[in-house]
Amino acid sequence: QSALTQPASMSGSPGQSITISCTGTSSDVGSYNLVSWYRQHPGKAPKVMIYEVRQRPSGVSNRFSGSKSGNTASLTISGLQAEDEAVYYCSSYVGSSTWVFGGGTTLTVL
Amino acid sequence: QVQLVQSGAEVKKTGASVKVSCKASGYTFGVYYMHWVRQAPGQGLEWVGTINPSGGATSYAQKFQGRVTMTTDTSTSTVFMDLRSLTSQDTAVYFCARNYGGAFDYWGQGTLVTVSS
Numbered sequence: 001q002s003a004l005t006q007p008a009s010m011s012g013s014p015g016q017s018i019t020i021s022c023t024g025t026s027s028d029v030g031s032y033n034l035v036s037w038y039r040q041h042p043g044k045a046p047k048v049m050i051y052e053v054r055q056r057p058s059g060v061s062n063r064f065s066g067s068k069s070g071n072t073a074s075l076t077i078s079g080l081q082a083e084d085e086a087v088y089y090c091s092s093y094v095g096s097s098t099w100v101f102g103g104g105t106t107l108t109v110l
Numbered sequence: 111q112v113q114l115v116q117s118g119a120e121v122k123k124t125g126a127s128v129k130v131s132c133k134a135s136g137y138t139f140g141v142y143y144m145h146w147v148r149q150a151p152g153q154g155l156e157w158v159g160t161i162n163p164s165g166g167a168t169s170y171a172q173k174f175q176g177r178v179t180m181t182t183d184t185s186t187s188t189v190f191m192d193l194r195s196l197t198s199q200d201t202a203v204y205f206c207a208r209n210y211g212g213a214f215d216y217w218g219q220g221t222l223v224t225v226s227s
Contacts, residue, residue: 046214051213091213098169
């Protein structure tokens with residue numbers, strides 16, 4: 001169960017769009033549409049932003065969108081805002097009731 | 111409203127065990143799997159394992175096999191995580207999180223477990 005691969009850091013200016021990638025294997029991301037994305041602010045619990053690849057929970061801004069191609073999932077944040085500055089994690093089902101997270105991407109809003 | 115309330119911070123000696131609880135409210139307890147996720151200081155999220163509160167079936171990450179046990183008490187809607195043979199590498203914040211629709215939709219506030227010699 002190796003961690004999914006995410007870029008360690010990314011940055012963008014307010015109003016811009018950014019896309020965070022999450023690369024797994026044919027055994028996890030590539031096999032299941034059970035990829036989710038979480039935002040974590042310092043000292044807080046993570047919050048789900050996207051689930052089942054592209055579903056947005058009630059209350060999450062439509063500036064957040066998800067997609068998947070092969071073994072790589074992506075989270076796109078459009079119209080960057082200061083509140084989007086946080087660490088983002090992806091997660092995927094791996095089968096046999098097991099799950100894995102990505103290493104996290106620190107997003108800086110310049 | 112859904113709430114997951116965890117037990118308080120713990121300080122343990124190397125080699126000891128720790129038991130962290132997570133009390134659920136605001137939904138039908140037995141319907142949703144509960145997971146444990148940990149986060150070492152300054153590090154990312156790490157999935158520890160999961161339990162089906164209805165029946166008690168468990169699944170653990172390979173690295174914790176043999177060292178972790180997850181249980182439930184349906185009478186109090188509480189799940190427990192017992193981690194044994196603690197080392198300094200187990201120092202982390204431990205979160206419980208409810209699973210719904212392939213996502214961890216509600217999280218506890220986290221429990222800091224500090225292991226020192």
